[in-house]
Amino acid sequence: MTWIRITNKLPLRRSALGDVGAPIVSLTSYGDRVAMTHFAIESILRGKLRPSRIILWVDDQKTVDFLPRQLKRLRQAGLEVRVADGGSGPHTKYFDALALALADGVPLVTADDDTVYPADWLHRLFAYYLGHPDGVACYRARRVVIDTSDRDSGPRLTPYSQWPLIKDSSVSNRNFVTGVSGALYPAELMRALVARGTQFEELCPKADDVWINHTALQAQIPIRVVDGRSRDFISLESTQAIGLKHANVMQGGNDAQIAATYSELDRKRLAGSS
Template structure:
């Protein structure tokens, strides 16, 4: 018997790949030809991202997708730690620097490069920070919708995608078992994942600066853990932009060498969580879990 549902899903995936292919080609043309500013100083939040290795060659496409948004960032910063890359910046990024992109040097803090160099660069923060990934194609309403949602609870963290911290009979469940959250209300149980973009309030940035580089001792390969722990310890909740976790298309060919396999499949996240969260932290999360009466799934 013909599986109509399976065929339909395959056709939708193929159609989506075609749409993404055209969008990538358009972004490439725009990055070569456009003189339009990528930023609007004093208006939107700061957007910060990092890249490394061969992915630097395609980062201009991601930056172009951010800069083409209806709400432009007040600053758009790309942090690089590789001296050779900084000395031989691709022409695509050189052109974007003339349009407002900042390409700045940082120490190699691993995935923490996307936020820590920025938070440590200022003695006091007045603007929120949005972190972005270097392999995600952001839609034109990405930053506008994220900023609007953040204003509903400006002292909390706002994310497009989050897992739900979960417990089982033995205590904290393995990270891989945490489902993606479908609870749009602010909660300490929502664990923001950076893939689709996360919005952080200025006061939390000040705290991250004060904490310094202790993340290197506890969770050097998992910035999401450190950022959630900091939010928890400063009394901040995480809210989703929508009622369901959502994510955007990724740029084909950029997934090799990522941390997903090490952190999730090999259980490295669980080791880093144990090193970061204290017994008191886990009690607070367990109490929130019991009080919620749900894992945030509807």
């Protein structure tokens, strides 16, 4: 992390943003996590491909007014810090940026505030998307597992914790993108998400991945893993204590929100996929 600290302290920084046409990168942070967010942002800005814009969404104006000095320096390099509209929770990471990406005519990439990304992260993600522009490109996904043993009750989704990480390049309705390592969303999916509005507030308010995957299923938008191998990048463990993964994965929160979101028709559609 030493190089990040050194880079962040450089005086008179110029914009580190990339060419017009590169994706917008969007991430969100809150509370004590904000103080560590510069590690993720610096790692993205040092990449082989730099985003056309990079936006950090925060909860309130007070956070903007009292930004850590590291984020103030990053503003000189092109970082936009914006206050989220409110009420979107983890969905803020993509939802508030949809209109901006559609207006700019570029894909939207989401990142996590507690991850340090490799230098080729955005470049490889965007290059993979250019080869498969019809769908989502991501670095990590699971494959939904369906239990069809009970013919009377119909197909059932097994617990989320039992869904294996994808380790191949196959395209399937059962591919379930997890945004933790980064994902790129094409215009068709962004338009579908905009059209659905904030219905997620009732069904899966704390599970943005669930809503994105369900929308992709509804719109028949394929999900592909870059190079067919799910991967995790360096995580800042000190920020994990207040993350959602404990409630959503370890305590079964994802399962409840998946059950509320996926209908019987959705489950049958997944059961009919390979």
